[in-house]
Amino acid sequence: MSLQFVSSCVLRSLLILLIAGQLMLPLPSYGFSIGEERMVGERLLYTIRAEFKLLDDPDISQYINNLGGQILDVAGPQFFDYHFFVVKSNQFNAFAAPSGLIFFYTGLIKTMKSEDQLVSVLAHEVGHVVSRHIAHRMSKQGKVTAATMLLGLASLALGNPALSQGLLTGSIAANQAISLGFSREDEEQADRLSFDWMRALHRNPEAMVGMLKTMRRITRYRTNKLPAYLLTHPHPETRLDYVRSLVEIDREPPVQYKATDDFSFLRFKYRVLSQSIPSEELRVFCANIISSGKDTEQVTMARYCLALLEGQEANFTEAVKQMELVRGKYPHRNILNVDLATLYLDAGKIDQALLLLRKAYKRDATDMYAAFRLAQALEKKGKMSAAQHLYREVEKVMPEYSQLYYALGRLKAKQGAQGVSEFYLAKYYLYEGRMKFAKQYLKRAGRDKSIPPAMRDEAQSILDRLETLEKET
Known part of the structure; x- marks a missing residue:
């Protein structure tokens, strides 16, 4: 019996007790304020942390939050401070809590082929928050409390939207029925915002079509057990038609979009996958890409993936060899120096790691991945004061x-x-x-x-x- 299965059963039991307690109390009817949404989001985050592993290493967190920041820059002033999280889970899932907390599951990231596809889904989720779709839908349903809202969102986090529906069936008499599935109008509005923001970022909205095709394929072939994301984000076929019509209109007159460099996305993707799926499965996947030899960038980054896997298995000689091949293709990517230094650090070669990390941090003092690894290396060398200073610098940027x-x-x-x-x-x-x-x-x-x-x-x-x-x- 898996730990996740046990934890899910425990949470379900707690949720049932929560509903039982709710039914014994009078429930006021009101719409949700910004402050109440923030409070629900804060509590939800603790719930998710208790149930799942968040992949929040500095490089992973900074990458996805920087992308989210680009969207927010063109979206305009917001009610909330947004935070973007990567959840270790093979679920095809992503969801946005009303308070600007947006969660991406590794099972969804695995299906993505480019940074533009990732941005398209990020923007779609931001669109739901900007439009306050969840809060509005719940407010329209009458006597729904913050606790009920938390219950529904927790079920989305578990990847089982039916959980909230089933638990709340007995609450209808108390006017607590709740639906967290987005309507066709909600989806259209979020897609329109995503489309407009991608255009404002000079990113090709065709990426939206690619992701919706993936969702349509999953809907067709997994009709008996649809992933949570497709239960709360229904109508992929209709959404695909709508987005295609937007893309067609966009072509007249033709718009020139900048080509996206996918190095950072592929590095992010493999960092995420190397921590979330079985190593042998990922090794075969990467080996197949390398043997195909079709795309130089894809082949090079598949070698990066192999370097990560070799490092995890303490095969440091082979790991360093593969990482050096990647560095040879991307000599100006500072983050690869940090990756190589991390391998040296894990292998106990502290002096070699320090040399690379000092250079990397000097080049970019905003890189918290370099700062954290440098602090670790300094600590291992016994330079406690210098290590503590860097740890505190990371704390200022990443306090959680x-x-x-x-x-x-x-x-x-x-x-x-x-x-x-x-x-x-x-x-x-x-x-x-x-x-x-x-x-x-x-x-x-x-x-x-x-x-x-x-x-x-x-x-x-x-x-x-x-x-x-x-x-x-």
Whole structure:
């Protein structure tokens, strides 16, 4: 029995208890405010962290959030601060929480062929948030509470929209029926926004057609068990016709779109896949691309994938060989120097790693992947002060990166600052979704007079916030 199956059963039990409790209380009828949507999104994020692994290494997180930022730049002022996440799961799924939290599952990313396809789906999900489709649909249904909204969204995260429908069937008498599936009008509006934003970014909207073809194919061949995404985003055939009509109109007069460099996308895709699907399956996939020899970029990046796999299996000589071949094709890609340095770091060749990482970070001090790896290398060399400084720089940019707090906790333990170490471990557990341990360590930190007052205050503030979220959602 898999851990994910067990955790899903546990969550289902909790959701049933939540509904039972809801039915015993009077439920006010109101539309959802921006503040309520933010609160639901915040609680949902903790739920997802408890159920799934988020792939939030700095390079993965910065890439997808930078792409999302490009869309937001052309979308105009927003109600929310958006954050984009990659969820480790083979589900063909993506969804947008009302508060600007947008989740992409690795099973969906696996089907994508280009950066423009990724941007097209990102933009579509942003379109749902901008239009506040979920909040509006729920508000129209009457007496729906924030807790009910959280329940429905949690079922989407589990990849089973039918869960919320089934659990809430018994709640209809209390006027709590809820539907999270988007209407045809919602989908058309989100597609239109996605199309317009892609044009504004000088990206070819044809990529939307490619992704919708993939969705149509899945709909045709998996009719007995459609993925969650296609249950909440219905009508791929109708959507495809609509987007095709937009593309046809766009061709008169012809619009020149810039060619997209897919190096960064392919690197992102293989970094994600190397952490989410069986290594042998991915190895065969990459070997087939290399043997075909059809596309130079695809072949080169398949070698990159093999380098990652060899590194995971501690075959560092072969891993370095493959990575050097990729660097030879892309000599000016600074991020590949960080990738090579990571292999050296894992192989215990700290001096070689430091040489590459110092150069990489000097070239781009905004690259938190380089900063984090450099901090790790400095820590291994015993340069604790320099390592801590870099870890804190990463914290400023990525304050919810769990592995950062694990590293800081480890570093502080080496320095004998046990109280501060436990404070950082509390934040590690918090952002890993392990709330029981997070609360234990936060309570201890809040009472520990050996740690700085600011840390004690932060620990108590986090505990207070968690209590508020639990009461109000």
